[in-house]
Amino acid sequence: MSPIKPFQIAVPEEKLNRLRQKLALTDFPHETEDIEPWAQGSPLTDIKRLTKYWKDEFNWRQVERKLNEFAQYTTDVTIDGFGNYELHFVYQTSRVKNAIPLLFIHGWPGSFIEVTKILPQLLQGGTDFPAFHVVAPSLIDFGFSSPSMKKDFNIDQHAEACHKLMLALGYNEYVVQGGDLGYLTARFLALKYGPEHVKAHLLSNVAPAEPKEDSHPELHAKCQSTPLTASELAGLGRTQWFNTEGNGYFRKQATRPQTVAYFMADSPVGLLAWIYEKFHDWVDDYNWTDEEILTWISIYYFSKAGPAATNYIFYAMEHRDPNIFAAAQEYSEVPVGISRFPKDLLLLPKLWNHTLGPVVYEKEHAKGGHFAAWENPEAVVSDLRAMFGKDGGAYNVVPGNSGYL
Numbered sequence: 001m002s003p004i005k006p007f008q009i010a011v012p013e014e015k016l017n018r019l020r021q022k023l024a025l026t027d028f029p030h031e032t033e034d035i036e037p038w039a040q041g042s043p044l045t046d047i048k049r050l051t052k053y054w055k056d057e058f059n060w061r062q063v064e065r066k067l068n069e070f071a072q073y074t075t076d077v078t079i080d081g082f083g084n085y086e087l088h089f090v091y092q093t094s095r096v097k098n099a100i101p102l103l104f105i106h107g108w109p110g111s112f113i114e115v116t117k118i119l120p121q122l123l124q125g126g127t128d129f130p131a132f133h134v135v136a137p138s139l140i141d142f143g144f145s146s147p148s149m150k151k152d153f154n155i156d157q158h159a160e161a162c163h164k165l166m167l168a169l170g171y172n173e174y175v176v177q178g179g180d181l182g183y184l185t186a187r188f189l190a191l192k193y194g195p196e197h198v199k200a201h202l203l204s205n206v207a208p209a210e211p212k213e214d215s216h217p218e219l220h221a222k223c224q225s226t227p228l229t230a231s232e233l234a235g236l237g238r239t240q241w242f243n244t245e246g247n248g249y250f251r252k253q254a255t256r257p258q259t260v261a262y263f264m265a266d267s268p269v270g271l272l273a274w275i276y277e278k279f280h281d282w283v284d285d286y287n288w289t290d291e292e293i294l295t296w297i298s299i300y301y302f303s304k305a306g307p308a309a310t311n312y313i314f315y316a317m318e319h320r321d322p323n324i325f326a327a328a329q330e331y332s333e334v335p336v337g338i339s340r341f342p343k344d345l346l347l348l349p350k351l352w353n354h355t356l357g358p359v360v361y362e363k364e365h366a367k368g369g370h371f372a373a374w375e376n377p378e379a380v381v382s383d384l385r386a387m388f389g390k391d392g393g394a395y396n397v398v399p400g401n402s403g404y405l
Contacts, residue, residue, distance in 0.1 A: 002076035004168065007088060008068045009144065011302045016060060019268055019301065023055040026269045038280060042273040050276070050290060051269050058294045060302075070116055074144070077164045079157050087161055088144035088304070089137040090115055091169065094123040096131035100388055100403040101171040103162055103189075104136040107180025107205075108310055109275045110371060111143045111299045112136050117377040122384065129385040130403025135174075137165055139181065140305075141312060147305030154316040155181070155324055159188035163197065173197055173398045177384060179204035179344075179372060181313065187328040190357070194334035199397035202337040202361070202387055204372055205344050208352040209329040216355055223351050231364060235340070235347025242345045246281055249274070253311045254318035261308030271307050272297050282370035284343035329355060335394045337361035337387040339380065341368030360393025361386065 031044040074088050090112050093099070102122065104115045115136035125131020138145040139158050148157075162185060166174050176198060178186040186201045194201075211219040228236075252260055263270035275297060279288055300307045317324040336357045340347060342365070353359050363383050368376035387394050388403060396402045 004073050004075050007072045007074045007144065009064050009072070011060060011064065015302060020055050022266075022268050023051055026051055026267070028269075038277075042277045042280075047269060047273050047276065050272060050293060053290050054268070054272070054294050054297075058291065058298075060298055063291075063295050063298065067113070067116075070119065072144075075165065075168060077161045077168075079153075079160055082148075082150060082153060082157060085140050085146040085148075085161065086304075087137055087140070087146070087165055088112070089135060089165060090119070091135050092119060092123060093133045094125060094131040094403075096125045096403060096405055098401050098403065099123075099125060099131040099133045100398055100401050101166065101169075101174035102132040102134050102384070103166055103174055103176045104134060104373075105162065105176065105178035105182030105185045106136070106139065106142070107178070107182045107370075108313075109278055109296070109300070110180070110374075111296070112138045113296065113299060114371065114373045118373050118381050121377070121381045125403050126405045130388050130390075132384065132388075132403060133171075135166060135169060135171075137162055139185070139313075141309040142303065142305070143299060144304045147309050148312060151312070151319075152316060153312070154320055155184045155188050155313070155328075156192075158185045158313075159192060163189060163193050166197075173199050173401075175199055175388065175394070175398065176201040177203075177380070179339075180370065183207070184317075184324060184328050187332070187356070190332045190334035190336075191328075191330055194332055198334055200335040200337070200360070200387070200394040202339060202383060203356075204339045204341060205346050205370065206338060206348070206353060206356065207325050207328065207346050208348060209326075209355045210348075210352055211355055219351060219354055223349065226351060228349060231340075231342070232347075232349050234342065236349075238343065238347050239345070246345065249278070250314060253314035255315070257308075257311035257315045260311055264308040264311070265306055268297075268301055268307075271301060275300065278370075282343065282345065283375055284341065284367050284369040286369065286371070286375040331355065332357040335360040335397060337383065337394065338363070339372065339383045340364045341370075341372050341376065341379075342366070343369030344372070345370055 037043050106114045122132040176186040189198045213220045373380045
């Protein structure tokens with residue numbers, strides 16, 4: 001690992017000018033008139049409004065200043081067989097010296113910004129609840145980290161980069177929280193580096209294996225004799241909706257990412273429409289402001305690797321042998337916690353989660369979706385405090401780092 005270097009976001013003025021020029025030259029498509037809004041994707045009226053706001057009113061420099069209030073750094077990591085990559089990350093230590101080292105991993109179409117709503121609360125702690133030292137990297141190809149540039153750069157390598165970052169910061173033992181790509185990366189961290197280094201992980205949007213009679217006989221029998229709850233039935237319905245109506249982006253990015261890359265790199269409005277759809281479909285009635293939307297999109301647009309680079313992990317995942325999701329289902333002895341949000345994308349029966357490892361914490365929330373740390377930050381903070389607190393199943397899993405004064 002190279003030295004840890006302070007970093008501040010500073011997008012060149014010429015990139016801002018070019019963005020405004022491209023927005024001004026946008027050609028918009030027609031829209032079917034006799035169909036319900038959102039039935040065919042991002043509505044034309046919304047995209048026109050956001051385009052105008054992005055061009056005329058959105059103040060990236062002000063956003064930069066706000067983001068730069070969070071301590072950010074870069075360092076070089078060497079990935080076995082792939083070479084050196086610059087990794088960008090948010091990092092802040094708690095005033096509680098024995099705080100728990102926490103690695104927070106974002107998903108798609110998110111970024112390091114997802115940690116910013118929960119970070120201030122996680123740093124706090126004392127006698128009533130544990131504190132955390134928080135590390136939130138931009139995955140390779142995301143935010144201000146390097147591009148991967150190789151087709152086989154997979155979740156395995158993302159996990160390696162994250163682990164080497166934690167070691168470079170002096171955290172030989174740590175815990176992990178993640179959903180979406182963060183879920184997969186957390187699982188690979190647990191499978192490869194736990195329980196020696198990775199002591200526990202809290203997950204959302206989990207994809208456990210179905211317990212079968214030959215693989216998990218006792219758990220299978222329990223599943224057969226335990227009726228599904230109303231929320232589990234609703235979750236299966238939500239998962240079915242996602243599989244039939246919501247995962248077209250995955251199929252395209254996982255099979256022909258280069259084709260998608262052209263419009264994402266060339267058209268800021270194309271990028272906006274592609275991701276904005278998810279801001280509507282994947283949340284639980286969260287009221288996004290235009291500034292929030294365009295901040296998230298701008299991080300993609302101004303990213304070091306370019307706005308299309310985040311496609312390539314999906315291709316790598318889809319073409320991995322064994323399959324990425326099957327590999328992530330392998331049992332790990334690392335304690336696991338599960339956060340369930342009703343508008344997340346994968347909500348399988350809760351008993352299936354026990355195929356992942358020893359389940360020490362489970363919480364079913366009444367509200368929230370795929371971007372839980374942004375939509376419902378209090379719930380994520382509460383889950384972390386409960387799981388790693390004095391009454392939690394993962395209390396003091398990092399010896400000497402209970403998080404309490």
